[in-house]
Amino acid sequence: MSHGPSQETAVSDESQTTTERAQRDGPAPTVPAGKSIAELTIKAVLIGLALNVVLLTANMYLGMRSGMTISASIPAAVISMGVFYALRNVGIGGTILENNIVQTMTSAGEALAAGVIFTIAGVTYLDQSIDIAETASVAVLGGLLGVLFMIPMRRYLIVEKHEELPYPEGTACADVLEAGSEGKGGIKLIxxxxxxxxxxxxxxxxMAAFRTTIQTAFSVGQTRGFAIGGDFTPALIGVGYIIGPKIAGYVFGGGLLAWMMLIPLLITGGFVPEANANAALMAQANAVWENYIRYVGAGAMLVGGFYAILSMTGTIRDAVGTAVAELRGSAATATGQRRRTQRDLPMKLVVVGAAVIALALVALPQVQVGLLGGVIAVIAAFLFVAVSAYLVGVVGSSSNPVSGMAIATILIAALALKSTGVTDPVVVLVTASVVAxxxxxxxxxxxxLKTGYLLGATPRKQQIAQIIGIGISALFAGWVLSFFHQAYGIGSNTIPAPQAGTMALLSEGVLTGTAQWGMILIGAVFAIVLILMNVPVLPFAVGIYLPITLATxxxxxxxxxxxxxxxVAWKGDPDGSAAEQTTYRGRIIAAGLITGEAIMGIVIGALYIRGIGTETGVPYPLGLDAGTxxxxxxxxxxxLLGIFMGGVLRGSQTADA
Known part of the structure; x- marks a missing residue:
């Protein structure tokens, strides 16, 4: 395998023919390397920061509600195109690379939101309040590690593995931006x-005009506790549409295993917690899921995470080789003599930055993970950055198993820290938060970076934009998390935050010796069986520890x-253009579904904080009976489904206008 560009490669870069470069670096970008256009501008940064905060908030709500977040790149690209289209009417245009900077900064908020809600939110399960300063500190340190550790891997994963790793959201986002002249159509769809x-x-x-949740628990013969149902909200349906039937099927399969097999077996076998022994059957099922089944999911996630690391040893080795080769070269070779589209932030910044962050993890009073926790966090972060960057190239960011990586870190950190006398599960949780x-x-x-590679962006400028986006997201993350906790209560039916609960449960369980190691082992064995059958482990594990009402x-x-x-295929699509058009339209409308529910969640949450609807649970109830x-x-x-299908299929035979 290649270990990245050598000094001779960089020096001879400009003397190579176009054909040789295409064979080495992949397809020709939209903006040629020899052409410079506006990219990291003030207006792009300002628009990116504004959208960053909006989609950070939306994804924090979605993630705590459904257990999954969605890549914000495509909706951010569409919205920014609309903004630039409006600015163009008053004489202030925007280039395709400025649009790319906007979506780069915006998606940073979505990504950081995922790590925060899957881990830091778990402190509420440990009877602690959200510390805004601590959240900001952990978020910015973890986020910067993610950007810095990705830099030495960019050339190998994005350029050299171009054909092997499609990076679905990145490629789709490039397509959306290239179709920027159709900005009006995209805005209409979203x-x-x-x-x-x-x-x-x-x-x-x-207004409580109708119910979104339908669920039931039942018995068959002597077996009790079968449970099925769904909370049919737009965001969850949009999530399923975007990730597609295959991954959605794996998630639902995990849900069926948990709620239609394992839970009935445990309830019938007398494993219902004593406090819920006389409760309704659905309440018993929920109690068994919370006390036992989530550990099964954790075990499956643990094995899945380590299996991913083993699969990534080649990638990690090559990334280290690239970094060492560049550090040995001169600064001019590493930067100035490379074409614009191959210039990253310098490797010295990566090394020094990682060292400073490691020291901050130990020294900052808002973090307090200690020396061992800091070492574990940095090493695990490097390994899981490689895993994450590779996996999203195959399955996409929306299916990135961040929670599985956090679970693996929690188990390792908890066992190591326990041996040094640490008894506070928050320390373990914060350590895992940095990694997640x-x-x-x-x-x-x-x-x-894949989007930028296809468009002809400057990697260094994208990396700077990502760092700026991480900074603003970190500042707002604690406030947003605190807002939702005040409005709904993290762990409530509205925002169950399933991953956060699992992380807290594991952190406390390992330190106190109450962890359900037997259930973890069952999940681990199940994961091994799936690996032997060549079936993806992590989507199944997500389904196991999600409530069935979310998986359905x-x-x-x-x-x-x-x-x-x-x-669309049945109607006739000889050249594939109709399928491509429906995919584009469907993803944009689905992104709109997710954003609409999230923003409404903010609106209703604000009403609750003001005291409107807190007694009835609904701000302005109509008073309809349950049957109606x-x-x-x-x-x-x-x-809702009819509107969605109509919007998608209306453009299935013609180009979007």
Missing amino acids: SLGFLSSFVYMWLANG IAAAVAGDTSQD PIFLGGLLRAGIDKY QTILGVVALVA
């Missing part, structure tokens, strides 16, 4: 999804995607 979702969730949660945030940011950074609508979204694709709410819920769901 507005359709946004408004549909916004109204839907206002009627459901603002670094892994999430690295996955997003790699997608953004995600699966419905995946089925919707499959049905639309089959319909259920019937209207089915009608509303069918209407």
